[in-house]
Amino acid sequence: MTFKTSLCAGVALSVAMLAAGAANAQDTTVAWKGAPQWTNDTLTFKVRGRTYFDYIYQDVDRQTGVDFAASNSRIRTARIGVEGTWNANWAYKAEVQLARGAAEWEDLILEYKPTDTTSILVGNFKTVSLENITSSRYTTFMERGPYNDVLNVGRVMNIQAKTNGQNWTAAIAASGDSINSADVATNSATGSKEVFGVNGRFTFAPIDLDETKLHLGVWARYRNREDQANFNYAVRNNTAYGAQYASTGAIGVRDTQIGLEGALVHKNFSLQGEYANISVDRPANADADLRAFYVYGSWFPTGEMRRYEANKGEFNRTKVLNPVTSGGMGALELAVRYDNVDLTDVAGAGEYSAVTLGANWYPHPYVRFMANYSMAQNDNPAVGADVDVNTFQVRAQFDF
Numbered sequence: 120m121t122f123k124t125s126l127c128a129g130v131a132l133s134v135a136m137l138a139a140g141a142a143n144a145q146d147t148t149v150a151w152k153g154a155p156q157w158t159n160d161t162l163t164f165k166v167r168g169r170t171y172f173d174y175i176y177q178d179v180d181r182q183t184g185v186d187f188a189a190s191n192s193r194i195r196t197a198r199i200g201v202e203g204t205w206n207a208n209w210a211y212k213a214e215v216q217l218a219r220g221a222a223e224w225e226d227l228i229l230e231y232k233p234t235d236t237t238s239i240l241v242g243n244f245k246t247v248s249l250e251n252i253t254s255s256r257y258t259t260f261m262e263r264g265p266y267n268d269v270l271n272v273g274r275v276m277n278i279q280a281k282t283n284g285q286n287w288t289a290a291i292a293a294s295g296d297s298i299n300s301a302d303v304a305t306n307s308a309t310g311s312k313e314v315f316g317v318n319g320r321f322t323f324a325p326i327d328l329d330e331t332k333l334h335l336g337v338w339a340r341y342r343n344r345e346d347q348a349n350f351n352y353a354v355r356n357n358t359a360y361g362a363q364y365a366s367t368g369a370i371g372v373r374d375t376q377i378g379l380e381g382a383l384v385h386k387n388f389s390l391q392g393e394y395a396n397i398s399v400d401r402p403a404n405a406d407a408d409l410r411a412f413y414v415y416g417s418w419f420p421t422g423e424m425r426r427y428e429a430n431k432g433e434f435n436r437t438k439v440l441n442p443v444t445s446g447g448m449g450a451l452e453l454a455v456r457y458d459n460v461d462l463t464d465v466a467g468a469g470e471y472s473a474v475t476l477g478a479n480w481y482p483h484p485y486v487r488f489m490a491n492y493s494m495a496q497n498d499n500p501a502v503g504a505d506v507d508v509n510t511f512q513v514r515a516q517f518d519f
Contacts, residue, residue: 279292
């Protein structure tokens with residue numbers, strides 16, 4: 120299921136050429152949907168992208184070794200892509216990450232919709248966890264946190280079937296490795312099979328009112344490394360910058376993950392949290408159970424409400440009540456978060472915990488300025504390797 124990047128680039132280019140060719144065949148209209156969207160009968164085509172500019176300052180206090188401070192300014196994310204439809208039944212999305220000196224695929228999706236509520240998707244995308252599926256354009260904090268790090272639930276190649284009702288969703292998928300991973304070597308003495316897995320997610324919103332939303336979700340995933348390297352379970356310090364100090368090393372041959380999701384939105388206040396258990400199969404050692412969870416609350420003193428979509432089981436773009444572009448002050452959001460990852464079932468891995476304070480200002484819906492301060496503890500008394508990490512980071516982001 121791992122395709123060569125050059126082939127995928129050709130597919131994306133073909134999509135753009137087909138869209139342009141069809142648009143020339145008859146009258147085309149243009150509408151603004153965050154960026155110009157061209158519509159020609161049932162065919163649509165839009166360029167999309169995002170850029171995040173970050174500055175990070177980090178102070179590291181180590182039980183053993185030299186304490187130090189570090190700082191850096193960088194482009195955290197820079198993406199460009201296209202999306203559109205051929206008709207009511209067929210849609211596509213292709214997006215490339217250009218930051219940090221490399222080009223990699225992000226979402227690369229072909230979707231077939233036999234009905235309004237049923238889809239079959241093929242491509243490179245995410246499938247499980249509420250915060251993971253929610254776009255980074257709409258997440259409350261600058262990074263999704265150690266919960267998603269330890270689960271390693273990023274984009275991989277999938278074939279997925281999903282359906283939904285007004286307040287529920289259900290999906291099941293078979294998955295391989297990331298499209299950005301190198302091709303599996305065919306001359307390997309140990310074998311040549313890529314990672315294989317299956318996963319499913321179900322969500323339900325028992326309350327879906329104008330001013331109050333309640334989200335409940337459950338998901339499960341099974342992975343087998345096949346002939347690839349063992350799975351490693353490691354966490355970052357609520358930032359994409361710096362070293363990892365809590366890690367099991369490469370230990371997992373197979374694993375089963377089960378996750379629970381919950382979110383409550385009432386007017387301008389919201390709570391969100393997730394819990395997951397990872398059962399790791401280690402044939403040469405005792406099996407291990409790892410646990411991770413987070414919980415956070417956010418509040419808009421300017422009166423905005425997080426936009427939850429029950430028929431998708433995810434959060435979308437916040438509507439700014441008084442944008443700067445209309446003479447207002449924009450939206451202000453304040454938040455606090457707690458993270459915990461317990462790796463102590465593996466000798467020498469330890470436990471991670473952190474508290475993060477966040478503030479976000481939205482001049483209008485497509486621009487956001489963010490600030491996070493995280494106080495993280497990597498506790499591993501068994502090997503005398505406690506590490507405390509305080510991180511201050513700010514971001515200017517825009518998307519289209």
